[in-house]
Amino acid sequence: MDAGREVVFATRGLTRLYRMGEVSIQALQGVDLELYRGELIVMLGASGSGKSTLLNIMGGLDLASEGTVRYIDRDQRDQDLTHASRRELTRFRRQHVGFVFQFYNLISSLTARENVAIVTDIARDPMTPEAALGLVGLEGRLDHFPSQLSGGEQQRVAIARAIAKRPDVLLCDEPTGALDFRTGIRVLEVLEEINRTxxxxxxxxxxxEVIGEMADRVIRLRDGRVDEIRANAERRPAAELRW
Structure with missing residues (x-):
């Protein structure tokens, strides 16, 4: 643990076991990890390494089989998510966490503005949909439907929806996975800007692997364990990434 930085997530001995009939799959095996406030983290690993399971547990979408996961908010209130009820996890997600996934999950019958408003209507202290869409460079596309937007624009609407409630943490699972290189870089620039500003x-x-160059720290998972944690001496701007 870095004594000079505020911890936002801390896991100890985090284990997740899935049972499928007589078969058991251990997705996580005793993960000890801290995420620090205000940093940009990249989690690397092959399919099945446990990275999505770890993200889902930290985000309150899944529960650990063993171990603990704690969330510490900006007021230094410590919340143990390990045995939280479904209602408590729903409140935690609503108040503190934004999610961005590989597929955009936009409602096709709603405009960009209306897709973001779904979140702002239930958040405690939200941005306006217009402000959130402006942050991702879509102020000119407010009243366009998803079918009228490119894949990269749809992903940016999804990011605007995630940040509109002013979450402390933004958890992104393969946010560029369905995008071409140029569009993926634009999405990474947006995430970089949100982190910085x-x-x-x-x-x-x-x-x-290349996306790891834009991070403060790179966390590599292998077979459900943390295999390596590496701090970058200097973050490479997303615009300079090449793969």
């Missing part, structure tokens, strides 16, 4: 802790899951 708003101070949101951003964790990006990817199998793409």
């Amino acid at each position: 708003i101070g949101t802790t951003v964790a990006i899951i990817t199998h793409n």
Whole structure:
């Protein structure tokens, strides 16, 4: 643990076991990890390494089989998510966490503005949909439907929806996985800008090694364990990445 930095997530001995009939799959095996406030993390690993399971447990979408996971908010209130009820996890997600996935999950019958408003209507202290879409460079596309937007624009609407409630943490699972290189870089630039200007802790899951160059730290998972944690001496701007 870095004594000079505020911890936002801390896991100890985190284990996740899935049972499928008589078969048991151990997705996580005793993960000890801290995420720090305001940093940009990239989690690397092959398919099946446990990175999505780890992200889902930290985000309150799944529960650990063993071990603990704690979330510490900006007021230093410590919340143990390990045995939280479904209602408590729903409140935690609503108040503190934004999610971005590989597929955009936009409602096709709603405009970009209306897709973001779904979140702002239930958040405690939200941005306006217009402000959130402006942050991702879509102020000119407010009233366009998903079918009228490119894949990269749809992903940016999804990011705007995630950040509109001003989450402390943004958890991104393969956010560029369905995008071409140029569009993927634009999406990474948006995530980089959100981290830098708003101070949101951003964790990006990817199998793409190069994306790790834009992170403060790279966490590599292998077979459900943390295999390596590496701090970058200097973050490479997303615009300079090449793969």
